[in-house]
Every structure is written in structure tokens, then in C-alpha cells.
Amino acid sequence: MENLISAKNVTVIRDRQTILDDVSVDVGARDFLTIIGPNGAGKSMLLKCLMGFYAPDKGHVTTRPGLRVGYVPQRLVADPTIPITVRRFLTLRKKVKQQELDRVIAETAIEPSLNKPLAVLSGGELQRVLLARALLNDPELLVLDEPAQNLDITGQLAFYKLLETVYRERNISVLMVSHDLHLVMSSTRNVLCLFHEVCCIGEPRTVTRDPEFISLFGPDMAQLMASYQHHDHHAHSHGHSHDHSHADACRHPEPSPQTTGEEQTDIPSAKTESSSHA
Numbered sequence: 001m002e003n004l005i006s007a008k009n010v011t012v013i014r015d016r017q018t019i020l021d022d023v024s025v026d027v028g029a030r031d032f033l034t035i036i037g038p039n040g041a042g043k044s045m046l047l048k049c050l051m052g053f054y055a056p057d058k059g060h061v062t063t064r065p066g067l068r069v070g071y072v073p074q075r076l077v078a079d080p081t082i083p084i085t086v087r088r089f090l091t092l093r094k095k096v097k098q099q100e101l102d103r104v105i106a107e108t109a110i111e112p113s114l115n116k117p118l119a120v121l122s123g124g125e126l127q128r129v130l131l132a133r134a135l136l137n138d139p140e141l142l143v144l145d146e147p148a149q150n151l152d153i154t155g156q157l158a159f160y161k162l163l164e165t166v167y168r169e170r171n172i173s174v175l176m177v178s179h180d181l182h183l184v185m186s187s188t189r190n191v192l193c194l195f196h197e198v199c200c201i202g203e204p205r206t207v208t209r210d211p212e213f214i215s216l217f218g219p220d221m222a223q224l225m226a227s228y229q230h231h232d233h234h235a236h237s238h239g240h241s242h243d244h245s246h247a248d249a250c251r252h253p254e255p256s257p258q259t260t261g262e263e264q265t266d267i268p269s270a271k272t273e274s275s276s277h278a
């Protein structure tokens with residue numbers, strides 16, 4: 001099956017720092033792929049390269065011609081002095097058919113927020129509105145950059161549940177960056193563990209056993225994540241297929257001095273402008 005996006009040997013160097021090092025990844029139809037990794041690992045940069053916001057210094061990204069992509073940013077800082085309503089925000093970019101609007105409003109349950117100013121929405125309401133906006137062009141691929149970052153645990157759970165429903169019912173592909181490991185490991189089909197290079201990629205249960213995952217997140221985290229999957233396995237054992245072209249295909253590069261030890265969880269965070277692409 002033709003891939004929606006295919007990155008081959010992507011390398012990005014900025015200020016003499018190698019942010020992405022020879023990264024290859026494919027996103028196919030019906031894939032649900034979550035990129036995880038410590039702060040500063042290059043996750044947002046990879047997402048931006050895959051979406052064509054940045055051209056890699058080496059390697060290349062191929063996107064299927066005409067691919068419709070919906071993008072959900074980390075957050076949107078709404079200016080309270082510009083009292084734009086949710087309804088207006090949704091229809092700002094281009095003319096949207098009423099039928100299409102009604103569909104996404106129902107899907108994301110944002111009806112009660114429609115006439116509110118964007119700036120007064122709660123975190124959960126705002127993320128649903130951002131998801132609704134991303135769904136308006138009937139995307140084949142939904143791309144989300146830490147979509148539940150500013151939500152409490154209940155909000156995170158609700159958002160991922162909604163995302164799961166959208167994914168299933170629309171038959172789309174999902175590509176996401178997430179730090180919510182506890183939810184990612186029990187709910188997504190495939191995980192790409194990134195630390196500048198691809199440490200491992202595959203189903204959560206494979207990834208959590210991978211020495212690279214353990215070295216990046218620590219053995220306690222690996223064990224904890226495995227326990228989430230254990231429960232999940234029993235809860236959803238008759239659920240969806242985990243079929244994926246690169247499932248279980250983990251590779252194990254020699255751990256560099258940089259990638260060993262628990263200190264890697266303390267890599268300083270450096271936020272990029274990912275939310276500015278809203």
C-alpha cells in the first residue's frame with residue numbers, strides 16, 4: 001500500500017547540533033503512530049519535517065500528492081482582546097459547508113462552546129475545538145503535537161478516547177507526538193522512540209522491552225509501562241488489529257555515552273515554535 005508520508009535518512013543540523021540523525025519512517029494508510037522520547041529529542045522537529053515545514057539537510061521526505069492533512073497544535077494562545085468566537089474561529093480560514101461543520105461539531109461535542117469567545121475556553125474544550133478545526137478539511141492524516149499537554153489526567157483520558165473514536169470511525173491515519181506515556185503505551189498501535197535517531201519502533205509491548213527505551217526512560221518506567229499494556233491486553237484482546245508494516249521492527253544502535261543512564265530524562269527542554277503553525 002502506498003505510504004502517505006515517507007521519510008528516508010532524514011538529518012537535520014542546526015547550530016552545529018544534530019537534531020535528527022538519519023531518521024527513516026513511513027506513515028501508511030490507517031497507521032496510528034506516536035513519537036515518544038525525552039525532552040529535546042527532536043520529536044517536534046521530526047513532525048515538522050514530515051509535514052514539510054522544514055526541509056532536511058540530508059535525506060528526503062516524500063508526501064503522497066494531494067494528501068489532506070489536519071494539524072492539531074500543542075496549544076493555541078488566544079488573545080483575550082480579540083474576542084473571536086469558536087464558531088468564527090472554525091470558519092475563519094475558508095468557506096466550510098454547513099454539513100461538514102455540523103459533522104465535526106457533533107463529533108467533537110463542542111456545540112456548547114460555539115458562541116463562546118475562544119479565550120475563555122477550558123483546556124479540554126480548546127483542544128476539542130482545535131481537533132474539530134483539523135477535521136474540517138476531511139483529512140486522511142491527522143497530525144498532533146502533544147495535544148493533551150496542558151490537560152489534567154481526566155482531560156487527557158477524554159481527549160485520547162475522542163481521538164481513538166475519530167481514528168476508528170473516519171478510517172484515517174494518525175501521527176502524534178506525546179509525552180503521555182501511560183496512555184500512549186496502552187492505547188496506540190505503534191510507537192517510535194526517538195532520541196535524535198530512531199531508537200526503536202513497533203508495538204508498545206515490544207518498545208518497552210527494547211534496551212534503548214529502557215536506557216532512555218529508565219527500568220522503572222519500562223516496567224510501569226509494561227504493566228499498563230498488560231491490563232490493556234486483557235481489556236482489549238479482541239479489539240483492533242495491530243498490523244503495521246514496521247511493527248516489531250526494532251533496531252538497536254550501540255548506545256552512545258549520551259544515551260545511557262537515567263540522567264537522559266533530565267535533558268533540558270527547548271520548546272520550538274510548533275504551536276505557531278496553528
Ligand SMILES: Nc1ncnc2c1ncn2[C@@H]1O[C@H](COP(=O)(O)OP(=O)(O)OP(=O)(O)O)[C@@H](O)[C@H]1O
Nearest residue numbers: 014019038039040041042043044045269270271272
Ligand atoms: N529551528 C531551530 N533552530 C535551532 N535549533 C532548533 C530548532 N528547532 C529545534 N531546535 C533544537 O532541536 C532540539 C530538539 O527540539 P524539538 O522541539 O524537536 O524536541 P522535542 O523532542 O519535541 O522536545 P520536547 O519534548 O521538549 O517538546 C532542541 O535542542 C531545540 O533547541
